Amino acid sequence: MSSKIKALKYNGKWDFSPSIESLENISIQKEYQLFINGKFQKPLAKKYFLSINPTNEQQLSRIAKADSKDVDLAVNSARAAFNGQWSKISAKERAKYIYRIARIIQEKSKELAIVETLDGGKPIRESRDIDIPLAAAHFFYYAGWADKLNYAFPNRNPKPLGVVGQIIPWNFPLMMAAWKIAPALATGNTVVLKPAESTSITALLLAEIIKEAELPPGVVNIITGDGSTGNLIVNHPDVNKIAFTGSTDVGKSIMKSISGTNKRSTMELGGKAANIIFQDAPLDQAVEGIINGIYFNQGHVCCAGSRLFIQESVYDVVLRKLKDRMQSLVIGNPLDKNTDIGAVNSKQQLATIHKYIDIGLKEGADIYQLNCELPTSGYWCPPTLFTNVSQSHSIAKEEIFGPVLAIQTFRTTQEVINKANNTPYGLSAGVWTDKGSKAFNLAAKLKAGVIWANTYNKFDPTSPFGGYKESGHGREGGVHGLSPYLNLE
Amino acid sequence: MILDLKTKVDKLGIEDRVSRITKRSLKSEAKLQGLKMILSMIDLTTLEGMDTNKRVEQLCYKATHLHHEFPDLPNVAAVCVYPNMVKTASNFLKGSEVKVASVATAFPSGNSSLEVKVQETKEAVFNGAEEIDMVISRGKFHSGEYNYVFDEIATIKENCGDKVRLKVILETGELGDYDHIRLASEIAIKAGADFIKTSTGKIKPAATLPITLVMLEAIKDHYYNTGKMVGMKPAGGISNSKLALQYLIMVKETLGNLWLDKHWFRFGASSLANDVLMQILKQKTGLYQSNNYFSKD
């Protein structure tokens, strides 16, 4: 490409006017309590923490903080419900409760989407079109398994484990709650779930839905709190299984805590996925896949395609297309229906992202950031990429969890397989090529739990999701998502 | 020149990109600006077997007098007719900004000899056509005779002369895969097209958002390879403003500011204009409009 040809301009002639989602019928309570034994109750030590809107740093609500007595209460309720009603009703009837939850989520989807955006900072278009529908779909899918477990496990008599403790992250709050609660209930377990501190509200709205669906008290308990609350759940002697999605570091400490106990576990941890573009890939669509892989949801995705590998012969073209495509990304008020990239979830996370950007610069990589106006309050990071990155750079090794892409090149298939696998993580990977047999070869060789060929960041309740190595163990989704919640001996 | 299926297009990927584009929300100022742009980009078209001089004259009048209440609205870009109506249109539109476009080359099938097609083109140009909308030979394309398709376009371009712009209709509804549409786009562009156009409007499917995106990407790659701009025109099946605005957003996000101009982007449509006028009026007054208040020409 001749350097004399001017780059195309995408802004300034016809720009979007604000298209803000109305907050008319939405009300967020001033204070939220713990949901234990079918009722909302105040935390015994009467402690609360604040929920902040990351768009403007304003307070949204006060959330109850569960401490050890509250955790005990919740686990005891879950145990009583497990020993009582939940195990006594037929699987068919259990299914009907779960179907109810799915349908009510669908009825309330707009409200849930808006609250999700206010609480976590993700664009309304994403919460509306992806988070909430997938949450409903997970409940709908697993409801259908409740009375069919015998078919999923030939020659086995599957039995539930008992009380499961579940701890979920802040990047897809309601969706993560669905991924955890739905299979647990379908398999006959009862639940104590702790949402992430910075995004508790939609989990509490889910608690209201569970109440509306008339689930027997204690079957699902939702207790809000911080890391210490999580620890209490992990260490509680009457919890039979821990399901955790979050950082690899916390995952490791949980595994340490439960070592030597009989507790079962599933861990869905961090990642540093390789997204690989071959020269015969459909390049424009691959670029869309790159963007989808790292910039949507502000890069707060465990399976984000954060390491881009471009086959050297098409490096210039792909980079040019990538930068052009970035110009059309809209960063700003997540309540605006045109926003592509919303606010970074919290002050801490923004600090982490900035730290890595500094490291990247210090290590000698070249930076490119979208030149855009950022709001004056709130937590924001424009889409960023680093070129001239090598395998040993920290930004190519460590999970940043933000809209920051590290770009490397490769020449042959074998080379990129080695580089892609050369990481302690193994959650996901992307492969872009026109050749089916090459895609299947990469799929066979890449050590990751989810391989996306000619697509990226696709999720479905029927499709198992989970990682290799330090990205965790266990799978969520599909038939495979049932066994972690069952005793199959 | 070696012309072959080189650039890959992933259908699902294209459709994913389009679905993101259709979720864009246009309100107030941005919407009004978009609607006015659309008006200025319309090629008001009449291509019926039963076209008459009076019919064409009425259309030309509409082209220059869209709505009496809003004189600040732009005129449409062009009027598009069959070659035997060019003189009528040209006489009527003398002195106005609105261009006279003529279909040619045995439109819509393209199944005639090269001599006949050249003759038709020359006559249309002679009678005052400022733009020629030609069709490619789909039969030859499917037989793999890509060089024939190329040469034919280049010949017609030659016979247009310097002052007349050539739009090349690919008839995407007959081409098959997106890969084929990409190839046809590249052939037309390399052979000298000033515009590549989706359809004749005579068969279904006519223009669609995904097909248009494939063509816009071909244009973009050509720009970055050579520095040259080529225009694009989706035609047929775009009868409401909402859809037209989605096309325009797609242009904006793929090619950017330079193409948001009637010199480089057109809509081949007939009833679209009235719907745009209704939407403009709705934006200005806040009231939903009725068909009865807009002339049906």
Added chain:
Amino acid sequence: MSKRIKVLKTYKIFIDGKFPRTESGRYYQLKKDKAPIANVCLSSRKDIRNAVLSARNAFESWSNKSAYNRSQILYRIAEMMEGNKNQFIEELVHQGEDSKKAILEIDHSIDRIIYFAGWPDKINSIFGSVNPVASSHFNFTILEPMGVVGIVAPEENSLLGLISSIIPVILSGNTCVAIASETQPLCAISLAEIISNSDVPNGVVNIVTGRKDELSPHLAQHMDVNALGIHIGKKELKNQMFFQASNNLKRVVDVSKYKIEDSSFESPYIVKKFMEAKTTWHPIEKDFSSTNNY
């Protein structure tokens, strides 16, 4: 004030999402204790013909819907039935059933629909497979719907029987033409009304009423029907259908082998009976470091 006169219901058949009368114009009368309770369409072979045409036209888009979508539509049928329970109970009683049994039958029917509504997006997880062939190929087997299925519903348990005949067939993407119970046809038409209210596309389910021995040969011999699911008591008629179906090798499932009143009916194996297995091969490029000795 004079007594309010009830509006009597006209029982028509259900083809292509609409409720036409039989094109033959014929009827037969349903009697209870010698008093007429309804005039039921005596359908003809032309109705069968129209129904099969409609089912064939509906097949492509019904089978192309996502499994999740079909699940939701089936669940909606259950939602609609739950809301209309009383209508069904009345009709069952009208046809001579004991009211307690009627309530049980409708509850069982709704629950059975919900059971099967959970299968569309799980069938291939159970019965599909990735096959570890010896050559370097990615090889997978999936089950697909067959096409148009002809159904003969059981005489007794008219509602539960009809639902049990139809739902397992359509959940995987098949479309169907069902011949309802001859002696107890009323619920069939009410079921059709529910189905047409439930986002089920036109033509996916078609229901005709009439003489079983007159209508069933037309289904059994129709060259554009891919399979039959039959629940026939009379051995001769059943054998005749098997015989006639062999003219284009329809797959015939003898549903009477399964106990409809029993919960053992609820299983994915009956769904599998109306599906075909397709196996696909695709090469996996291997680097020169691996070997495949033939």
